[in-house]
Amino acid sequence: MPDPRFHKCSAPLTLGALAKIAGAALFEGADSDRIIKDVAPLDKAGSTDISFLDNIRYKEQFIVTKAGACIVTKEMASFAPKGVSLLITSYPYKAYALIAQSFYPQYSFAGRAGATQISEKAVIHDTAKIGKGCVIGSGVVIGANAEIGEGCCLDPNTVIGEGVLIGNHCTIGANVTISHSLIGHDVNIYPGCCIGQDGFGFAIDPAGHIKVPQLGRVIIGDHVEIGANTTIDRGAGPDTEIGSGTWIDNLVQIGHNVRIGKGCVIVAQVGISGSTVLEDYVVMGGQAGIAGHLHMGKGARIGAQSGVMRNVPAGSEVLGSPAMPIRQTMRQIAALNRLIKNRTNG
Numbered sequence: 001m002p003d004p005r006f007h008k009c010s011a012p013l014t015l016g017a018l019a020k021i022a023g024a025a026l027f028e029g030a031d032s033d034r035i036i037k038d039v040a041p042l043d044k045a046g047s048t049d050i051s052f053l054d055n056i057r058y059k060e061q062f063i064v065t066k067a068g069a070c071i072v073t074k075e076m077a078s079f080a081p082k083g084v085s086l087l088i089t090s091y092p093y094k095a096y097a098l099i100a101q102s103f104y105p106q107y108s109f110a111g112r113a114g115a116t117q118i119s120e121k122a123v124i125h126d127t128a129k130i131g132k133g134c135v136i137g138s139g140v141v142i143g144a145n146a147e148i149g150e151g152c153c154l155d156p157n158t159v160i161g162e163g164v165l166i167g168n169h170c171t172i173g174a175n176v177t178i179s180h181s182l183i184g185h186d187v188n189i190y191p192g193c194c195i196g197q198d199g200f201g202f203a204i205d206p207a208g209h210i211k212v213p214q215l216g217r218v219i220i221g222d223h224v225e226i227g228a229n230t231t232i233d234r235g236a237g238p239d240t241e242i243g244s245g246t247w248i249d250n251l252v253q254i255g256h257n258v259r260i261g262k263g264c265v266i267v268a269q270v271g272i273s274g275s276t277v278l279e280d281y282v283v284m285g286g287q288a289g290i291a292g293h294l295h296m297g298k299g300a301r302i303g304a305q306s307g308v309m310r311n312v313p314a315g316s317e318v319l320g321s322p323a324m325p326i327r328q329t330m331r332q333i334a335a336l337n338r339l340i341k342n343r344t345n346g
Contacts, residue, residue: 002104009096009103012037016068018050019087020094021102027077027086034085050087056190062257071095119156128160131168149185158240161196173230183221184244192229195220197272199233199240199256199274212236214256221245227252227268236274243280255292267304277316288323303329 002009007305016032019025021241026032040049042058045067052071053062062070063080064163069085071092082088089095104175121138124130128142131150139157146160149168154160158172161179166172170183173191180196188194200213216235221244226232230248233256240254243262253261253271265271270284275294278284282296285304290296297314307321320329 002038007104009038010105012048013102015050015085015087018069018102022071022089022098023070023086023338024087024089024095026277027088030069030085030087034068039096039103040067041072043069047083050099052092054093054096068188071099072307125162137174155191162195173228180216181218181220183220184224185224187220187224187225187226190228190230190250193226193231195226195232196234197231199236201236216257218242222260224248233258233274238275249286252340261298277336 012035014032015026015030015034015036015278018036035048036050037048040046040051041063042051042053042061045051045065047066047068049067050069050071051067053059053076059079061078063081065081065084069087070080071087071089071306073090073092074088077086077088082090087095110154116132116134118124118136119138119140122136122140122141125144125226127144129147131148131152132137133151135150135153137154137156140154142160143162144163149170149177150168152166154172155174157174158176160166164178164181166183167185167187169185170187172189174192176189176193176330178195195233196218199214201214203210203212213224214234214236216239218232218234218240220242224242225247226249227248229250229303230252231241232240232254235257240256241259243260243261243264246260246264248266251269252266252335255272255274257275258272260278261282263281264278265283267286269286269287271289271328273290275293276290278296279298281299284302285306287304288302288308290308294308297316299315300312301317302308302312302323303326305321306319306323308318308323312318317326318324319326
């Protein structure tokens with residue numbers, strides 16, 4: 001259950017209002033005026049809570065839940081306990097997310113404050129521009145000619161380098177460092193990120209490696225999420241680009257000149273080497289790695305811990321190291337298991 005010390009619940013809502021928020025339909029017998037006060041898991045919910053069922057593994061919890069209401073598909077409605085009001089949708093998890101957002105709007109210092117608030121312990125260059133309604137925390141440093149849009153929140157000890165542009169309604173977590181970057185609107189950057197630092201570019205020489213100046217930028221679109229302690233190198237000449245609507249998990253490394261399209265999902269501990277291109281809606285599982293100068297087609301799916309050594313066509317699913325079409329990888333695993341079993345039995 002949400003701890004009120006950290007998560008503030010909004011006012012109660014009627015079931016009818018929640019149905020509109022979620023784009024769901026009230027099931028027969030549901031009272032649209034029924035008051036719902038909070039969200040909760042199936043096994044913890046009470047009579048004023050709403051829960052959801054999106055995975056058949058939790059069917060038994062649904063059958064005995066004490067929730068006042070539940071979000072389910074039409075196929076699961078017959079398993080509901082007596083007294084549980086139902087919201088029917090083909091996408092219960094999405095509906096739950098929308099309802100949970102309504103009870104727990106994203107916390108924003110800027111949104112709550114209304115007026116601009118700048119800590120006395122922040123250091124802001126005279127030429128920097130700060131939009132209306134921003135909140136600048138203690139220890140923040142903002143360099144010359146940097147521009148921060150309206151309604152932004154910069155948490156303590158974050159450093160915004162010279163010339164950096166940040167759009168409206170962005171949230172920058174504590175201890176973030178941003179340089180050489182142009183950032184869109186409604187971007188969330190979580191604590192500890194480093195964005196815009198030198199890419200790993202050098203000429204190998206027996207007498208000592210020679211640094212290649214990294215003369216590009218990092219360009220980040222709108223509605224992007226960047227998880228804690230992720231690093232994004234600036235380009236060597238071309239820019240490093242992150243498309244709008246892309247979500248990046250914690251501890252991801254993105255090399256110089258990488259271009260990532262719209263709506264991609266990149267899970268924790270992924271490494272993307274320099275000059276690689278991900279088209280729109282690529283998904284990469286945790287700890288996957290991509291060699292440099294490769295091309296991942298639109299909608300490609302890269303399995304967890306895959307080592308990608310060659311281009312992946314649009315819509316393909318690959319797994320393993322080296323990464324291969326997922327069926328081929330599974331056949332190899334099965335063949336290896338049979339070989340081991342035969343040798344053990346022999």
